[in-house]
Amino acid sequence: MTAAALATAAYGGVLAVAFTRDGSVAAELAPGAALGTLFLLFALARGGVLLGFALWLAGASYVAGIVAAGHAVDATAPVVALLLLLCGELAAWSLDERPWILAGDLLEWRRGAALGGLALAGLVVSALILALSAVPAGHGLFWTALGAAAAVGVAGTAAALAGR
Amino acid sequence: MTRFTSPRVSAYAALAASGLVAGLALGRVEPVALAAPFALALVAAAMAGREPHISARLSLERERAIEGDEVTATIELSTDAARLELLPVLPEELATEDGAAQAVHLRPKEERTIELTLRCERWGALSVGPLLVRARDPLAFRSWEAAVGEPQLLRVYPREETLRSLVAPLETQVFAGNQVSRVRGEGIEFADLRAWQPGDRIRRVNWRASALRGELWVNEQHPERNTDVVLFLDTFAEVRAEGRSTHDRAVRAAATLAHVYLQRKDRVALVGFGGYLSWILPQSGAKQLYAIADTLLTSDIVHSFAIRGVDVLPPRTLPPKALVLALTPLLDDRTAAALLDLRARGYDLIVVEVSPVEIVTPEPGSRLELPHRLWRLSREALRWRYEQVGVPVVLWRDDEPLAAPLEEVNAFRHLARPA
Numbered sequence: 001m002t003a004a005a006l007a008t009a010a011y012g013g014v015l016a017v018a019f020t021r022d023g024s025v026a027a028e029l030a031p032g033a034a035l036g037t038l039f040l041l042f043a044l045a046r047g048g049v050l051l052g053f054a055l056w057l058a059g060a061s062y063v064a065g066i067v068a069a070g071h072a073v074d075a076t077a078p079v080v081a082l083l084l085l086l087c088g089e090l091a092a093w094s095l096d097e098r099p100w101i102l103a104g105d106l107l108e109w110r111r112g113a114a115l116g117g118l119a120l121a122g123l124v125v126s127a128l129i130l131a132l133s134a135v136p137a138g139h140g141l142f143w144t145a146l147g148a149a150a151a152v153g154v155a156g157t158a159a160a161l162a163g164r
Numbered sequence: 165m166t167r168f169t170s171p172r173v174s175a176y177a178a179l180a181a182s183g184l185v186a187g188l189a190l191g192r193v194e195p196v197a198l199a200a201p202f203a204l205a206l207v208a209a210a211m212a213g214r215e216p217h218i219s220a221r222l223s224l225e226r227e228r229a230i231e232g233d234e235v236t237a238t239i240e241l242s243t244d245a246a247r248l249e250l251l252p253v254l255p256e257e258l259a260t261e262d263g264a265a266q267a268v269h270l271r272p273k274e275e276r277t278i279e280l281t282l283r284c285e286r287w288g289a290l291s292v293g294p295l296l297v298r299a300r301d302p303l304a305f306r307s308w309e310a311a312v313g314e315p316q317l318l319r320v321y322p323r324e325e326t327l328r329s330l331v332a333p334l335e336t337q338v339f340a341g342n343q344v345s346r347v348r349g350e351g352i353e354f355a356d357l358r359a360w361q362p363g364d365r366i367r368r369v370n371w372r373a374s375a376l377r378g379e380l381w382v383n384e385q386h387p388e389r390n391t392d393v394v395l396f397l398d399t400f401a402e403v404r405a406e407g408r409s410t411h412d413r414a415v416r417a418a419a420t421l422a423h424v425y426l427q428r429k430d431r432v433a434l435v436g437f438g439g440y441l442s443w444i445l446p447q448s449g450a451k452q453l454y455a456i457a458d459t460l461l462t463s464d465i466v467h468s469f470a471i472r473g474v475d476v477l478p479p480r481t482l483p484p485k486a487l488v489l490a491l492t493p494l495l496d497d498r499t500a501a502a503l504l505d506l507r508a509r510g511y512d513l514i515v516v517e518v519s520p521v522e523i524v525t526p527e528p529g530s531r532l533e534l535p536h537r538l539w540r541l542s543r544e545a546l547r548w549r550y551e552q553v554g555v556p557v558v559l560w561r562d563d564e565p566l567a568a569p570l571e572e573v574n575a576f577r578h579l580a581r582p583a
């Protein structure tokens with residue numbers, strides 16, 4: 001129940017950021033946000049694939065909000081990404097818990113620690129991406145080599161994971 | 165083991181892909197930043213995808229118990245999974261205090277023993293296990309499920325009641341036992357006096373009676389003999405509601421009667437008369453008690469449309485002069501007909517009616533009151549049929565001890581001598 005409440009709060013946080021980017025498009029964003037909230041509540045009650053749709057709608061609302069706001073890079077994007085990830089993970093956690101299964105506090109702490117680690121790593125990566133986007137294109141051989149290595153790394157990681 | 169992947173893995177993949185495509189299409193970095201944590205979560209999910217090692221063994225403290233007993237089940241476990249959920253498959257006749265499902269975490273190479281206290285709520289030959297296990301990675305992206313361990317058999321015998329007296333058969337058999345026979349012969353119980361005849365032993369002479377009459381008179385005694393008892397269990401139908409069942413009570417009564425009659429050195433037979441026919445030939449001794457108890461454990465109500473009479477029973481199951489104690493809820497006409505057939509063949513028959521009436525009593529003022537009353541009238545009519553042929557039918561209500569109907573039979577036999 002606590003995890004479900006926290007997931008809902010995180011979802012509300014994403015929507016709040018989306019709505020405050022540009023107040024003029026709030027009316028256009030409202031239907032999608034409402035539908036996403038409904039999807040989230042239904043997913044929290046019954047599980048299923050609606051959780052993914054809810055997250056997608058919240059993310060889309062945020063992107064629409066920042067696009068409407070203008071060309072400046074939104075510095076809150078890593079926080080929004082973190083909130084979206086927390087929303088998904090906490091909702092899944094609340095669905096995984098079964099009241100009839102006796103589980104000690106240690107198991108809860110372990111999962112909480114794993115989730116915290118993932119969230120922190122996600123925040124760092126997201127912030128890094130935002131920071132690296134500020135590097136101007138064609139700024140030297142080092143950045144070009146780094147970009148190529150990153151591209152190769154992503155492709156290699158994807159290939160390795162697909163093989164598992 | 166069967167592997168399952170959380171549905172949010174595919175959702176995260178779609179979100180990550182959407183973010184990257186949106187970043188390219190819009191020429192902005194924010195969608196890519198949104199996608200990054202989800203892509204990272206996918207990497208974490210893939211890296212935690214190794215199948216865990218699980219070793220579990222289920223054992224029971226003992227193989228036999230009595231209704232109401234508590235039996236300890238032990239689970240010996242070792243695993244390297246981040247979270248392991250255990251669920252022993254338990255029959256509904258067994259209950260646990262806090263539920264049987266548990267989640268544990270063990271360090272690599274650590275072994276743990278988990279004890280479960282099982283309370284035996286109902287008799288039966290019960291199968292405990294196997295263990296259903298579900299292992300998960302730390303963030304539950306992947307899970308593995310399997311059934312491990314062999315099922316263990318637990319025999320829960322019916323709870324017995326205390327009986328101070330039993331129904332004595334009208335006729336005894338030829339072997340020595342604890343039942344005082346109606347016939348006269350060598351024994352302990354005084355029966356009568358008669359005039360001396362050539363061949364009578366001198367120690368049987370009653371000197372006081374001889375002195376009074378002026379000729380020799382001798383004592384006669386009732387010999388102590390054993391009896392044959394057939395427990396006739398009706399398994400055609402039952403009434404079961406809210407944890408109460410006519411069949412359960414009948415089985416408990418049969419177990420009690422078998423125990424007490426066998427203690428008296430009588431021979432006891434068992435007939436399960438219903439959709440599934442079962443029988444045990446009359447024998448005496450502790451071995452027979454276990455045979456009857458084991459047969460009772462597997463007795464169940466099997467619905468059948470086959471027309472059955474007592475002809476289908478092996479003749480040795482129903483020895484001559486046997487006392488037939490029928491335990492029946494009187495719900496099926498085939499049982500009623502078979503019992504009347506037994507009476508017509510001269511068996512000493514007693515019908516203990518395991519009353520289903522209290523179990524299905526309708527609410528006062530409901531529409532079911534009239535059919536319920538008609539049903540009770542039809543049952544009374546059936547009882548009257550039995551009484552017309554000299555068969556005592558005693559009602560055993562849900563809240564009464566078994567001794568009550570047996571005392572009623574004894575009273576009936578004192579007042580009315582069966583034909």
